[in-house]
Amino acid sequence: xxxxxxxxxxxxxxxxxxxxxxxxxxxxxxxxxxxxxxxxxxxxxxxxxxxxxxxxxxxxxxxxxxxxxxxxxxxxxxxxxxxxxxxxxxxxxxxxxxxxxxxxxxxxxxxxxxxxxxxxxxxxxxxxxxxxxxxxxxxxxxxxxxxxxxxxxxxxxxxxxxxxxxxxxxxxxxxxxxxxxxxxxxxxxxxxxxxxxxxxxxxxxxxxxxxxxxxxxxxxxx
Numbered sequence: 001x002x003x004x005x006x007x008x009x010x011x012x013x014x015x016x017x018x019x020x021x022x023x024x025x026x027x028x029x030x031x032x033x034x035x036x037x038x039x040x041x042x043x044x045x046x047x048x049x050x051x052x053x054x055x056x057x058x059x060x061x062x063x064x065x066x067x068x069x070x071x072x073x074x075x076x077x078x079x080x081x082x083x084x085x086x087x088x089x090x091x092x093x094x095x096x097x098x099x100x101x102x103x104x105x106x107x108x109x110x111x112x113x114x115x116x117x118x119x120x121x122x123x124x125x126x127x128x129x130x131x132x133x134x135x136x137x138x139x140x141x142x143x144x145x146x147x148x149x150x151x152x153x154x155x156x157x158x159x160x161x162x163x164x165x166x167x168x169x170x171x172x173x174x175x176x177x178x179x180x181x182x183x184x185x186x187x188x189x190x191x192x193x194x195x196x197x198x199x200x201x202x203x204x205x206x207x208x209x210x211x212x213x214x215x216x217x218x219x220x221x222x
Contacts, residue, residue: 001021012173013058026077026081028060097162100168110129111132114132119206120206143168147185
């Protein structure tokens with residue numbers, strides 16, 4: 001398999017696709033496509049490996065099969081290796097995990113726009129809009145419920161590492177980058193995600209990148 005990625009410091013969706021591949025246990029090759037460089041418009045039209053996605057990353061190639069969108073990649077890999085590797089076994093836990101993943105995939109636009117992922121940065125004094133603060137409260141509420149109901153088997157949202165942790169890993173990164181205050185249970189969860197060997201590997205690679213994307217370096221201030 002080949003996974004086409006954007007810049008590791010900034011590309012939250014690439015992180016999700018990469019974590020999904022790691023969770024699958026299947027071998028894969030990484031191909032980096034720097035986002036928003038001077039030749040980006042030309043590159044995304046002519047790079048045959050990202051063309052099927054209209055220039056968006058990540059893109060997973062598995063032989064002749066091509067999958068883009070992080071959630072689609074999770075589902076494709078779950079079909080290949082067994083759904084229990086990605087989703088809780090119990091119906092009630094799996095139902096909540098799927099709902100949380102879908103909500104993250106389609107929501108929290110204010111938080112995303114005001115706090116773009118920037119794993120190398122430590123930003124102080126960010127004043128969130130009311131909409132972004134509501135996103136934070138909603139996320140923390142979901143985390144609290146998942147941990148209280150289903151987190152007895154380990155430090156992650158549903159105990160063991162799952163698709164939910166893959167999808168919310170960039171949120172953990174955002175909360176840490178922008179110093180967003182969270183209660184103790186959430187901090188413990190964030191530390192478990194942040195200290196995971198896969199995320200640490202991604203972080204080290206992000207820190208080694210030698211380019212910046214200015215539009216993601218300055219958060220929107222409200």
